[in-house]
Amino acid sequence: MKHDGRHAVAEPCDQNNAAARHKRRTGLTRLLHAGRHSLHGLRDGWGEKAFRLEACLALLLLLLALWLGRDWVQVLLLTGCVVLVLVVELLNSAIEAAIDRIGPQWHELSRRAKDMGSAAVLLSLLLCAGAFGAALFHRIALHG
Ligand SMILES: Nc1ncnc2c1ncn2[C@@H]1O[C@H](COP(=O)(O)OP(=O)(O)OP(=O)(O)O)[C@@H](O)[C@H]1O
Numbered sequence: 001m002k003h004d005g006r007h008a009v010a011e012p013c014d015q016n017n018a019a020a021r022h023k024r025r026t027g028l029t030r031l032l033h034a035g036r037h038s039l040h041g042l043r044d045g046w047g048e049k050a051f052r053l054e055a056c057l058a059l060l061l062l063l064l065a066l067w068l069g070r071d072w073v074q075v076l077l078l079t080g081c082v083v084l085v086l087v088v089e090l091l092n093s094a095i096e097a098a099i100d101r102i103g104p105q106w107h108e109l110s111r112r113a114k115d116m117g118s119a120a121v122l123l124s125l126l127l128c129a130g131a132f133g134a135a136l137f138h139r140i141a142l143h144g
Helices: 012-024 027-046 049-068 072-102 108-142
Strands: none
Touching (some): 027 049, 027 072, 049 072, 049 108, 072 108
């Protein structure tokens, strides 16, 4: 395993072996390893400042959702909006990582990929803000 300054980089033959081993796995073992990869993804996401900030905010919003929701469906919808932001942020970080892996040179397609990822995060944030804003308005203005 080498290090490129910011990230650990496995030697090409190690990477090929690991990928080939994973492809050969089946059933529960494959599922367990896929779960481990997902946990690695969450750990990598936690390394991103934007994801960390949104994850901390998500904890507060989940408590607010429990207070704002008048029944389990409303709590679920508000919670869903919060989780959606985290999901989209992770996907955006994945796109950024893939683009950076291709190279730092300016390219129109790289710009489009990064800007569209960023736009997806913005839309999910607007949805979340709109849902919580409407629920708060309903709770405070209409019911005192
Ligand atoms: N290789 C590239 N080619 C063309 N444009 C790029 C490239 N890398 C970055 N950009 C442009 O710069 C913007 C910021 O890119 P950067 O990699 O700094 O994103 P970030 O700061 O990590 O993410 P965010 O914009 O979500 O905060 C991109 O949205 C894109 O418009």
